[in-house]
Amino acid sequence: VALLKGTLDVLVLKTLSWTAMHAFEITTWLEERSDKRIVVDDAALLQALHRMEERKLIAAEWGVTKNGRRARYYRLTTAGRAFLGSESERLVDHFDALTTVLSSKKA
Amino acid sequence: VFSTMPRGIRRLLRLRRTRAGTLGEIDEELTSLIDARIEALTAQGMSPADARAEAMRRLGATFDQARAQLHRSATLRHRRMRIRELFDDFWHDVRYGARGLLRRPAFTIVAVATLAIGIGATTTIFSAVNTLLLRPLPYDRPNELMLVSLEAPSVGGRPGEPVEIWSYPKAQEFRRRQTVFSDLAYYSWEPATITGGEPELTRVEHVTASYLPLLGIKPAVGRGFDRLLDDRPEVAQEVILSDALWQRRFKANRDIIGTALHLDGVPYTIVGVLPPGFLGLTGQGNLLVPVTAGTTRRLSQPQNHWLDMVARRKAGVTDAQMRVTVAQLGREINEIFLTADMSGAPWGANARPLDAVRVAPLIKQSLLILFAAVAFVLLIACTNVANLLIGRASTRHREIAVRLAIGASRGRLVRLLLAESSLLAALGACAGLAVAAIGIRALAAVDPTALRMPRFDGVGGLTLSLVTLDWTALAFAVGLTAIVGISFGLVPALQATRASLVDAMKDGGGRLGHGTSASRRILLVVEVAMALVLLASSGLMIRSLAKLLSVDPGFDARNVLTVRLTIPPRGMAQDSMPAFHSEVLARLRGLPGVKSASLSSCVPLGGGCSQTLIKFLDRDPVPEGQRPLVEVDWVTPDWFNTVGVPLRRGRGFSATDGVAAPKVVVINEASAKKFWPNADPIGKRIGLGVDDLEEGAEVIGVVGDVRQLADSSAMPAAYVSYLQSPRPTAMVFVKSTRDIATLGPEVRRALREVAPVFPIHDMQFLTERVAAATARTRFSAVLLTLFAATALSLAAMGLYGVMSLAVAARTREIGIRMALGADQRRVQRAIVGEAAALVSVGAAFGLVMATIATRALRSLLFDLTPTDPATYGAILALLAGAAIIASWLPSRRAARVDPVDALRAE
DSSP: OOOOTTHHHHHHHHHHTTSOEEHHHHHHHHHHHTTTOOOOOHHHHHHHHHHHHHTTSEEEEEEEOTTSOEEEEEEEOHHHHHHHHHHHHHHHHHHHHHHHHHTOOOO | OTTTSOHHHHHHTTOOOOHHHHHHHHHHHHHHHHHHHHHHHHHTTOOHHHHHHHHHHHHSSOHHHHHHHHHHHHHHHHHHHHHHHHHHHHHHHHHHHHHHHHHOHHHHHHHHHHHHHHHHHHHHHHHHHIIIIISOOSSSSGGGEEEEEEEEOOBTTBOOEEEEOEEHHHHHHHHHHOOSEEEEEEEEEEEEEEESSSOEEEEEEEEOTTHHHHHTOOOSEEOOOOGGGGTSOOOOOEEEEOHHHHHHHHTTOGGGTTSEEEETTEEEEEEEEOOTTOOOTTSOOSEEEETTSSOOGGGGOTTOEEEEEEEEEOTTOOHHHHHHHHHHHHHHHHHHTOOTTOOSSOOEEEEEEGGGGSBOHHHHHHHHHHHHHHHHHHHHHHHHHHHHHHHHHHTTHHHHHHHHHTTOOHHHHHHHHHHHHHHHHHHHHHHHHHHHHHHHHHHHHSOTTTTOOOTTSBOTTOOGGGOOOOHHHHHHHHHHHHHHHHHHHHHHHHHHHHSOHHHHHHOGGGGSOHHHHHHHHHHHHHHHHHHHHHHHHHHHHHHHHHHHHHSOOSSOOTTEEEEEEEOOTTSSOGGGHHHHHHHHHHHHHTSTTEEEEEEESSOTTSOOOOEEEEEETTSOOOOTTOOOEEEEEEEOTTHHHHTTOOEEEEOOOOTTOOSSSOOEEEEEHHHHHHHOTTSOOTTOEEEESSTTOTTOEEEEEEEOOOOSSTTSOOOOEEEEETTTSOOSEEEEEEEESSOGGGHHHHHHHHHHHHOTTSOEEEEEEHHHHHHHHHHHHHHHHHHHHHHHHHHHHHHHHHHHHHHHHHHHHTHHHHHHHHHTTOOHHHHHHHHHHHHHHHHHHHHHHHHHHHHHHGGGGGGGOSSOOTTOHHHHHHHHHHHHHHHHHHHHHHHHHHHTOOHHHHHHHO
16 A cells, blocks of 8 residues: 555654664554555665654664664654654544545435 | 764764764665564565565665665765754854853953954044045046146245146136147135025035036036036026035925025025035035136136136046146246236146045145054054963863863864854954944044145045945954964964873963963063054154144134135225225224224234245345245234234334335244344344335334244244235234124125125134144044054053963962962062063063154154153153053952962862
8 A cells, every 4th residue: 555645754653652663663563553554665664764863753773683683773752752743633634534525425 | 882872972072973884874774674574574484585585575676776765865864964063063163152252251351342443443544544545536537537737936935836726717728728638627615605594604616517527426416507608608696505515404305406595695596416425626515606606707817816627638648748738738828818917937737637636645644654553553452362362272271181182173172262263253343343333433523624635735525524434444354353363362272282181181280381371471572562652653643732732823813703805906906905904994893892803914823925035234235045034924003913912022013104104014023033133123124025125124013923834933024014015915804702603794794895896705713724723633643542542451451461361370389489478569579570571571672663663753743853752751651550550450369369279279
C-alpha cells in the first residue's frame, strides 16, 4: 500500500513512542500492527528517519541488538512527542473526513 | 563516544561530526538493516539466498541507488547543518563578546568613548577639509570655471593688486571682445533692507542672467532671469529668493511667485527660489536681483568698479591660449577707458581657475592644521584602544590556557577574541557616527559671518554649513581603529597561546606578562608624546588668542554703526564735498539717540588703507627710495571722539581747519615715537605724498595708536581732515546711546535723503568688523583646544589603565613588601614614581616632536614664538597634573592592599 505523504513520519513517530527501536524493529512493528497492510520500503524508512533526526524530532544512538549486532537506535525527543500529538490528531481528523465523504450513499 | 557526549561539551571542545563520518555511519546502518532482515527471514526458514533476494526487494531500490540516495540527502543535510552552526557560532561569539564587555563596564565605556571621539572628530574635520579644500566645487563642470579679474599696477610704493573687480562698461566691453569663454557672468553683493512687513537687513547678490545657467544652478521653484536682459539692459525689477529666506520669511509658500517684495522701498517681482544651500558665489546671496536693477547710474560709469566676473572656458581652449587672450584684452580695455588721472603703468587682466581661489590661504592653513591635529587624536585613540585590548588580553592568559588545555583550536580562540574586539569596533563606529553628526552640526552652527572670507579671498559660497558627513572618512577611521585595536589585542593573545600552558596556569603573578607589559609601556610613551604635541599646539593658539583679544586695539567699538558712503566719480565737485559731508553728519546727529557721527577713510583693524611717503621739511632731504612710509587716513574732526581715540598732545582738527586754512595733520603715537624720538612733534612741518600736502603741513596733535591689523602693533600714521582735503570715499561712523540694532534703517533713510543717488553699502556694527578680524584665530583655537583636551584625557585614561593593571599584577609583590614593613606611603610613592618615569619619557619625546610640529603654526601665532617657554611650562604642568591623578588612584588601591589577603589570594 502506498502511503500518503507525511503519513510515514507520523507512523514512525507513533512506533517510537512505545520505546527506542532500530530501523528493522520499526518496520516489523508497523507491519505487525497493520496486519501487513502497511509495508514500507527500507530505503524510504531510512530517509524518513534521517530527515526527522535533522528536524530533532528523534535522536539516534548506536547500540547492540539482542543478537549482538550493532544497530542505530532511535528515540522520540520532546519535540517529536509534541509533533506526534498534533500531527496524529490532524491525520485522524483527515481520514475521518475522507471516510465520511467516500462512504456516503446516494440518497 | 561522540554521540553520547552532551552537546555543550561538544561545543566547548569544538568537536564536529565530519561528512565522511556521517556517510560511514549511513553505510553501516544500511548494511545492518539488510542483515537484520536476512537474519529474521532465515530464522523463519527461508534459504539464505532467497532471504537476501527478499531483503533486497524490500529495500525498494537497488542497493547502490538506495545508498547513493541516502548519501546525497546526508550531504545536503550536512551542508545545512554547517551553515546553521556557523550562524549559531556567530551568535555565540556575539553573545560571548557582549558578556565580556558587560562584565567590564569601565573598560567598555572607556574603549567605546575613545573610539567615538577618535572616529567622530576625524570624520568631522575630514568632512570639512573635503568640502572646503578637496571636493570639486558644487557647480556644473567646475574645472572649466575661471575667475576673470582686472590687474592694478603698483603705484607709488604700494604693491599692485592682481585681483581687481570690474566696472560694468569694462566688463561689457570684455564680454563683447572675448573669444575664449563660452559664457561669462558678473556678480556683486550689497546690503539691502527688505521693507514692507518686518524690515530685515539682508544681503543681495546682483547678478547677470547668465549667472545661474553658467554655474549649472536651476531654480528649485519658478524660473531664473531672462537671458535677454544681459544684452538689452532695460531694468527688470525681478528677484530670486534663497531657499533659506524662502523657508524662513515665506514659510516655503509656493504661491509667492509673482508677488512683490520690496527692497529698500522698491518693489521687485519674485520669480523664483534657489535650490537649498546655494547663496551665490559670494555666499551673501540671500536674494538675487539682476545686475541692471537698483542703482542704474553705475552701469554707465567705467571707473566705478564693483563687479566680479566668472567665466566658463570654451572646450578646446588651452590654458595658455586663455591667458594670452585675456592679457591682450586687458591691455585693450585699458586703452579704451584711459582717463587723464590714470597715470603710471597700465591696468591688465587675468583669469585663474575658480578652484584655485576657492578658500582663503589662511583658512586653508587652519583647516590643514586642524586636520593634522585630529589625525593625532585618532592615533592617540588607536594607541589607547590597543593599550586597553592588550591589557584585556593579558588578564585572560589563564582563560586562554584553560581553553587550549581542553582542546580548543587556536583559530577558534582567535575568533573568540576577535568577536569582542569587533563588537567593540562596531559600538565605537556607531558612537563615532553620532559624534561626527553632532560635530558637523556644530560646524554649520559656527556663525558664518564671523568666518566670512573677505572679498577675493575665495568662493564665499563655500561655507561650513555645506559640510556633509563623509562616509569614506568614517569608514577609514573605523577601519584604522579596528585594525590597530584588533592587531594589538590579538598579538599578545596569540603569544599567550604559544606559551607553556603549565606556566600560564601555575603562575598567578604572570597575568601581566613581561612582553605585553613592555609593549603597553611603549604605547603609553607614544601616547603621551602625541598628546603633548597637541597640548603644545593648542596652548600656543590659546595664548596667541588671549594676547590678540587682550591688546587694546586703541578704540572703542561698542555701539558704533558703520556704513560706506561713496561719492561716485564726477558725482560731485571736490569743492562741494566738505559741505556735503557736513550736511550728512549733521543729519545723522539729528537722529534720536545718536551721540556722534563722523567719517573716516579707513576701518580700524581693517588692514590699513593707504600709505604714502613722508618727508620732514626741517631736516635734510633723504634720497628717493629711503623715505619712510606712513599710513594716511582721512577723518572728520569728530572721529577720534566717535571711536574713543584719546588725544595725547596738542589739539585735534576743528571745523575751521578748512580748505583755505593752513594745512594741518594729526599723527599717532607710533609716528611720534618713530620720527621724533627725542623731540616734540607739535608744530613740526611735514610733507605727505597726497593731494596738496606735499608742500607741507603742520603737526597739530598726537592721538593714541589705532591698530590697522589685529595681529600686529600700530604702524606710524598721519590723519588728514576731510574738511581740508576732500575725498569721495568714506566710511560713516555713528555712535549711539540707544540699541544700535534698530538704528540701521534710520541711518540708511537719513543718508538716502541727503544722498539719494550715492551708493550706501556694507553696513555693519563696528564690533562685527572687529570680530571678523579675530574670527579665524578664535575658530582654530577653540577646535585645537577641544582636540588637545581630548588628547589629554585619552592619555590620562591610558595611563590610568596601565597603572591599575600594573598594580593588580603586583598585588602579591606589594603584599610581601608591606608584610616586610614597607609603609603605605612608600608603596604609593613607588607606583606614582613609576608612572612619572613613563610620562617623563613620553614628555621628552613629545617636546622634541612639538618643537618641530608647532613650526607649522608660526604664521597663525600673534606676538608669540612657537617655542614660547611660558606655554610649554603650562602644558607640562597640566600633563603632570593629569599624570598624577591618573596614577594616584591605582596607587591608593595598592597602598590599601592587605598583606594577608594578597598572599592568600593566589
